[in-house]
Amino acid sequence: MRKTRKYSEDVPFSLTSMMDMMTIILVFMIKNIDAEGQLVTQAENLVLPNSTSKIQPKEVSLTVVVDNGFVVVDNEKIVPTADVLAQDSLLVEKVNTVLQDRRQIEKDHALANNLPADEAGHIIVQIDKNIPYDAMYKVMATCGFSGYTNIAFAVMMKNGGEE
Amino acid sequence: MAKEIKKPKKPDEPDLLPAMGLFTILIPMLLSMTAFQKLAIVEVNLPERSNMIMDDTPPEPDQQALNLSLAVTTDYLVIGARGGFQPNVYFKEMWTFRCKTDAKLITYAPEDVKAAVESGHGPKCQDGSEMDVEKYIYDIETIELWAIQKESEEDPGRVIWGMYSSQGEGRPDSAYLDGANNFLALPGEGPLGLQKPAALKLPSAGTRVSTLSENSERALKPDAAASNIIYALSAYDVIAKDLIAIHTQFIDLEDVDNIIIVANDDTQFDKIIQLMDRAKEAGFTKINLAKLGG
Numbered sequence: 001m002r003k004t005r006k007y008s009e010d011v012p013f014s015l016t017s018m019m020d021m022m023t024i025i026l027v028f029m030i031k032n033i034d035a036e037g038q039l040v041t042q043a044e045n046l047v048l049p050n051s052t053s054k055i056q057p058k059e060v061s062l063t064v065v066v067d068n069g070f071v072v073v074d075n076e077k078i079v080p081t082a083d084v085l086a087q088d089s090l091l092v093e094k095v096n097t098v099l100q101d102r103r104q105i106e107k108d109h110a111l112a113n114n115l116p117a118d119e120a121g122h123i124i125v126q127i128d129k130n131i132p133y134d135a136m137y138k139v140m141a142t143c144g145f146s147g148y149t150n151i152a153f154a155v156m157m158k159n160g161g162e163e
Numbered sequence: 164m165a166k167e168i169k170k171p172k173k174p175d176e177p178d179l180l181p182a183m184g185l186f187t188i189l190i191p192m193l194l195s196m197t198a199f200q201k202l203a204i205v206e207v208n209l210p211e212r213s214n215m216i217m218d219d220t221p222p223e224p225d226q227q228a229l230n231l232s233l234a235v236t237t238d239y240l241v242i243g244a245r246g247g248f249q250p251n252v253y254f255k256e257m258w259t260f261r262c263k264t265d266a267k268l269i270t271y272a273p274e275d276v277k278a279a280v281e282s283g284h285g286p287k288c289q290d291g292s293e294m295d296v297e298k299y300i301y302d303i304e305t306i307e308l309w310a311i312q313k314e315s316e317e318d319p320g321r322v323i324w325g326m327y328s329s330q331g332e333g334r335p336d337s338a339y340l341d342g343a344n345n346f347l348a349l350p351g352e353g354p355l356g357l358q359k360p361a362a363l364k365l366p367s368a369g370t371r372v373s374t375l376s377e378n379s380e381r382a383l384k385p386d387a388a389a390s391n392i393i394y395a396l397s398a399y400d401v402i403a404k405d406l407i408a409i410h411t412q413f414i415d416l417e418d419v420d421n422i423i424i425v426a427n428d429d430t431q432f433d434k435i436i437q438l439m440d441r442a443k444e445a446g447f448t449k450i451n452l453a454k455l456g457g
Contacts, residue, residue: 015179022186029193129433152204
């Protein structure tokens with residue numbers, strides 16, 4: 001008959017290997033931590049282009065998103081991208097109306113807080129990397145027309161921002 | 164009486180449970196604050212309004228200005244300055260996809276992808292599966308522009324192959340140049356030069372090479388030499404080299420930091436960002452955008 005091996009009942013549960021694993025995970029997390037937080041978050045249904053830029057936005061700005069479906073201002077679908085491509089004019093009327101309203105609100109808010117209201121507005125434009133230049137140019141021109149002349153494109157840092 | 168030999172007692176393990184408890188709290192907290200993909204911004208300038216009083220006579224061209232522009236069309240990139248143009252940098256556009264099924268990269272010419280999509284199939288992955296015919300466009304990881312050597316306008320041209328350091332997965336990172344500031348590159352063999360030229364050998368350890376970065380000349384270390392690859396020379400790199408040379412040559416001019424990127428209506432946004440990156444790296448801090456023929 002085969003003899004079964006008996007184990008003592010008081011074998012302690014070893015946590016050392018678990019601790020090693022946790023320490024590695026902890027170091028990895030600390031390396032990737034973003035203590036400042038993200039002022040820009042990527043919109044859905046959108047692939048941003050990769051870039052070598054490491055410039056971080058300094059303040060929260062109004063965001064315009066241009067994906068394959070719509071032009072979105074502050075999470076509100078304004079006009080289909082196909083309509084923007086089809087029009088001849090550089091000015092996208094529906095987007096311009098929304099942006100001018102937002103700019104006016106920003107100016108009123110600045111005046112109410114004794115801040116200069118005549119400064120150029122800041123806007124971040126998130127554009128899918130496959131969107132044609134025509135749509136990008138029209139949206140950019142509309143932003144400029146409605147008072148948002150400090151325009152920045154959102155991009156994905158190359159290699160996740162690693163050196 | 165024989166002396167009893169005491170066996171050394173096994174040291175007690177420290178009580179690690181409190182530390183484990185701490186880790187269990189810390190890890191989810193850090194996980195919520197971790198950014199695996201970081202977003203950045205690229206600033207761009209709108210065309211400035213001129214303060215000049217316009218009349219019927221056009222202003223005299225400023226002989227002291229560089230007036231640099233970089234045009235991108237469907238076939239080539241070209242740098243213009245002071246009313247003249249440099250030779251066209253022809254390219255063949257290629258799309259590199261990352262498949263969701265096998266997480267591997269695969270490169271296709273856009274016309275092949277479009278032909279497959281028209282016949283109702285998505286581009287094929289390395290494992291034989293097909294990408295979603297509706298959403299394959301989101302799987303494009305990089306839009307590559309392979310530089311082409313052409314003898315004439317009618318010539319279909321041959322792909323130029325160059326030496327690159329590798330960023331893994333057989334992807335190119337930095338192009339190598341020799342001591343005379345020329346790319347270590349040769350036109351390819353076979354139809355359209357799609358085969359790597361046999362004459363192009365990877366530089367051995369100890370060979371002096373440089374990249375497009377400033378003061379990058381060095382002798383290749385054995386591990387770096389072993390990881391180098393031969394890959395199609397990027398038209399972006401060719402343009403970047405010219406832009407660096409122009410910026411260095413005309414450093415005394417007032418508008419040396421200005422560049423206008425001019426593009427066709429159907430140029431993908433990714434190409435604009437790649438060109439803006441190359442222009443910024445060459446020292447052009449003020450980038451304007453304009454439409455080709457508009």
